[in-house]
Amino acid sequence: MTPIDRTFSVAPMMEWTTRDYRAFARVLSRRTLLYTEMVTTGALLFNPDSERFLGHDETEHPLALQLGGSDPQALAECAAMAESWGYDEVNLNVGCPSDRVQNNMIGACLMEHPELVAKCVKEMQAQVKIPVTVKCRIGIDDQDEDADLERFITTVADAGCDTFSVHARKAWLQGLSPKENRDVPPLNYGRVHRLKQAHPSLHIGINGGLKLMGELHEQLQHVDSVMVGREAYHNPWLLATVDSELYGEAKNPHTSRHDALRAFRPYIEKRLAEGVRLNHISRHLLGLFQGQPGGRQFRRHVSENAHKPGAGIEVIDAAMARVPEHSEQTEKASA
CATH class of the missing domain: 3.20.20.70 (Aldolase class I)
Incomplete structure (x- = not known):
């Protein structure tokens, strides 16, 4: 063990x-x-x-x-x-x-x-x-x-x-x-x-x-x-x-929120295929873009659409598109 x-x-x-x-x-x-x-x-x-x-x-x-x-x-x-x-x-x-x-x-x-x-x-x-x-x-x-x-x-x-x-x-x-x-x-x-x-x-x-x-x-x-x-x-x-x-690791799993969410897509799709409603998964993602340009739009789009019958991965993709990726690049450069 x-x-x-x-x-x-x-x-x-x-x-x-x-x-x-x-x-x-x-x-x-x-x-x-x-x-x-x-x-x-x-x-x-x-x-x-x-x-x-x-x-x-x-x-x-x-x-x-x-x-x-x-x-x-x-x-x-x-x-x-x-x-x-x-x-x-x-x-x-x-x-x-x-x-x-x-x-x-x-x-x-x-x-x-x-x-x-x-x-x-x-x-x-x-x-x-x-x-x-x-x-x-x-x-x-x-x-x-x-x-x-x-x-x-x-x-x-x-x-x-x-x-x-x-x-x-x-x-x-x-x-x-x-x-x-x-x-x-x-x-x-x-x-x-x-x-x-x-x-x-x-x-x-x-x-x-x-x-x-x-x-x-x-x-x-x-x-x-x-x-x-x-x-x-x-x-x-x-x-x-x-x-x-x-933990002293040489690098972290992901360098941007967008990359992390894209990496999570297969899991979301698997759970949806198992019959889990999207909002049961997506509610845990609402704070991901906290403080980022477009973060409120991401949260709002997910909150307003993920609970609808038949909501799928496209809701997450559309919400993520509301957050410009270049904003994270700026954040990393200034960190």
Whole structure:
């Protein structure tokens, strides 16, 4: 089994990091570690359509499945499913703040139950050879960010987990909506840095509010890896320089947005032939030309036409034609 280089990853995001987004992200970066949306154990164990939740394109690797749940046996069964479907890692969600998952003992509320999380991790690891990792917050509600986070990490690490991705915000389960939990609690990068200092043998990654390549380089001075969420979705071109900037590759897969989108055309055509509607794919492309001359026209044309019955690849081609290629040449020359 080839070890995963976790230097940079795209965070799991519900309704966003679908297989179509991930396939496009892979066109932009060959090295980025990609995560699925969170999939609950119930969805996997009680739904006969495994393809719906576990299906992926072979080009997506390295690829991790994120699970939501708190029953050790159910999580172990689902981890085994992830391995059998070819995933490179299985990750346990201990960070989602939504009311719906709290009611089912899923997500950030588990930070109050480190012993249960440890048991879950132990059962999962007993079933698979692929890495079992945890994504968590620095705390929830009135927890002490230092003492309670330390207890959580130590307890789960003692059960055998050596890799944690830590969102550097608290989750306030009482008083804030899931949307507010993405922005309102202040970022505390220093807390995650201290966690790494206290546990040099653990892999500690950081997540939350990161947008610029310079910020990623700065964080990598303190932690083992960086994870980017919304910026990687709304501004996917960020991924286009990851291979050279963060992994030291001699060159990136594509030097222009137009080239990247042309390279993605065969995948779009394949999915259309499988019966997938164009707007289910194209919604992940809307931010590609962000800040470029013609970028708004690209977005508008796709948004207005991709949902129409029978919409095909010609919608993408027509939208791309609204963005002059020479503008990217100017951008590269001035970068």
